[in-house]
Amino acid sequence: MARTQIEAAREGTVTDAMERVAERENREPEFVREQVAEGQAVIPANTNHEALDPMIIGREFATKVNANIGNSETTSDLEEELGKLHTAVHYGADTVMDLGTGSDLDEIRETHVDYSPVPIGTVPLYEAVKRAESPEEITTDLLLEIIEKQAEQGVDYMTIHAGILAEHLPLTNGRKTGIVSRGGSIMAKWMEENGEQNPLFQVYDEICEIFAEHDVTFSLGDSLRPGCIADACDDAQYAELDTLGDLTRRAWEHDVQVMVEGPGHVPMDKVAENVERQQEVCDGAPFYVLGPLVTDIAPGYDHITSAIGAAMAAQAGAAMLCYVTPKEHLGLPDEEDVRDGLAAYRIAAHSGDVANGRPGARDWDDALSEARYEFDWREQFRLALDPDRARDYHDQTLPGDNYKEARFCSMCGVEFCSMRIDQDARESRRDSRSSQSPKGSEQPGDAGEMKHLESTTDLESSPAAEVNRPPVGTHESSDDSGDENWPDRAVEGTGDD
Numbered sequence: 476m477a478r479t480q481i482e483a484a485r486e487g488t489v490t491d492a493m494e495r496v497a498e499r500e501n502r503e504p505e506f507v508r509e510q511v512a513e514g515q516a517v518i519p520a521n522t523n524h525e526a527l528d529p530m531i532i533g534r535e536f537a538t539k540v541n542a543n544i545g546n547s548e549t550t551s552d553l554e555e556e557l558g559k560l561h562t563a564v565h566y567g568a569d570t571v572m573d574l575g576t577g578s579d580l581d582e583i584r585e586t587h588v589d590y591s592p593v594p595i596g597t598v599p600l601y602e603a604v605k606r607a608e609s610p611e612e613i614t615t616d617l618l619l620e621i622i623e624k625q626a627e628q629g630v631d632y633m634t635i636h637a638g639i640l641a642e643h644l645p646l647t648n649g650r651k652t653g654i655v656s657r658g659g660s661i662m663a664k665w666m667e668e669n670g671e672q673n674p675l676f677q678v679y680d681e682i683c684e685i686f687a688e689h690d691v692t693f694s695l696g697d698s699l700r701p702g703c704i705a706d707a708c709d710d711a712q713y714a715e716l717d718t719l720g721d722l723t724r725r726a727w728e729h730d731v732q733v734m735v736e737g738p739g740h741v742p743m744d745k746v747a748e749n750v751e752r753q754q755e756v757c758d759g760a761p762f763y764v765l766g767p768l769v770t771d772i773a774p775g776y777d778h779i780t781s782a783i784g785a786a787m788a789a790q791a792g793a794a795m796l797c798y799v800t801p802k803e804h805l806g807l808p809d810e811e812d813v814r815d816g817l818a819a820y821r822i823a824a825h826s827g828d829v830a831n832g833r834p835g836a837r838d839w840d841d842a843l844s845e846a847r848y849e850f851d852w853r854e855q856f857r858l859a860l861d862p863d864r865a866r867d868y869h870d871q872t873l874p875g876d877n878y879k880e881a882r883f884c885s886m887c888g889v890e891f892c893s894m895r896i897d898q899d900a901r902e903s904r905r906d907s908r909s910s911q912s913p914k915g916s917e918q919p920g921d922a923g924e925m926k927h928l929e930s931t932t933d934l935e936s937s938p939a940a941e942v943n944r945p946p947v948g949t950h951e952s953s954d955d956s957g958d959e960n961w962p963d964r965a966v967e968g969t970g971d972d
């Protein structure tokens with residue numbers, strides 16, 4: 476019996492997870508199987524993660540968004556950590572990475588897996604540093620022990636920093652910001668102190684066997700991603716990418732699923748180049764990008780600088796976007812930062828899907844536009860990416876129920892509402908044409924006819940309805956209203972990986 480989704484796919488088997496993914500994406504199960512078999516998409520689904528609602532990451536499917544959570548040395552509380560998971564799922568994260576570095580890591584991780592309907596990712600190297608107490612003391616035995624334990628706990632994908640090699644380190648000497656990946660800086664220090672090759676690279680085949688046994692998906696870390704736009708696309712970044720391509724193919728030989736992580740900080744004119752190069756070097760393995768931030772000048776607004784790059788990356792073929800919050804580079808994000816970060820990234824992901832013509836993606840836009848033109852305010856709120864915010868902003872100035880049918884809002888006011896003026900003008904043109912035309916000669920689509928009222932956007936049958944659309948708080952597996960096990964809590968640490 477196949478141990479992993481890719482092994483089953485290669486044998487020609489459509490698994491239950493593939494069936495579910497096909498349903499969520501409005502695709503044929505056979506298409507899902509082919510994409511997984513060819514390594515073009517992954518279904519991160521550890522066989523021990525029973526609460527999981529399977530999803531897929533690949534450039535042919537709706538673009539996904541990851542949120543990072545996790546405790547730190549200063550804050551460690553099980554209920555609080557569960558609250559962070561809830562917050563991330565509530566605001567639309569498709570996967571969640573637990574980057575905890577505080578205490579009770581095992582209990583928190585196991586609880587996350589027990590409750591999470593979305594895949595859980597981790598960076599085992601962080602626990603290794605904590606256990607070894609300093610990077611240079613880490614051993615390969617410790618790394619393998621931690622990776623195996625986390626695989627048994629049900630972690631669906633792990634960032635493995637196996638691509639940074641000793642020979643890459645001199646290539647970073649001229650950089651403005653050096654090595655900014657946490658895992659990358661730890662591995663670099665280990666290699667320099669011990670004078671040996673990257674231990675994760677050395678035991679890579681053993682890691683593959685552990686992953687195959689539990690169906691853990693690789694998220695190959697980009698340890699040498701640029702930390703500023705000046706360092707983008709340099710020799711260090713691309714040398715590591717070549718190694719990641721080799722590691723991708725080695726994992727596939729073990730029937731293990733792979734996605735590859737990417738930058739970072741990249742100016743707009745080089746975003747597509749980054750995606751295209753990764754797709755070529757890694758034979759189409761899904762690209763999972765952090766941002767990228769397209770400029771370095773806006774601390775406090777890096778959810779915006781990075782969402783611009785993320786949207787471009789999605790259009791160019793990135794499969795998953797790791798969110799960035801407004802607090803990036805500045806401090807730990809709170810719940811509102813997480814909300815803003817996830818909104819920015821869901822917009823980026825959806826914009827990419829619209830541009831790429833993903834089936835049903837634009838139905839969501841069309842449905843909201845129709846509600847807008849019809850002044851159906853309640854429907855606008857319901858369809859909004861963040862319904863609560865849309866309603867709150869509207870009601871700040873026009874709170875009364877009577878304004879929910881009003882043909883204006885406070886932005887332009889009743890007199891200057893262009894949509895009302897346009898509707899009235901169309902109406903009067905139509906009346907005038909009707910009175911001049913012989914009875915029964917009107918044609919559908921004649922100027923003046925409000926075609927939007929006749930259109931029937933079938934939003935419910937679109938993949939957007941299941942995959943990327945659920946308005947905040949309505950993900951079917953996270954509808955937790957009244958569930959005291961899902962307390963709202965602040966979320967900390969977008970982390971650097």
Ligand code: SF4
Pocket residue numbers: 882883884885886887888889891892893894895
């Ligand atoms: S008042 Fe302006 S912003 Fe408001 S609905 Fe009318 S056109 Fe749109």
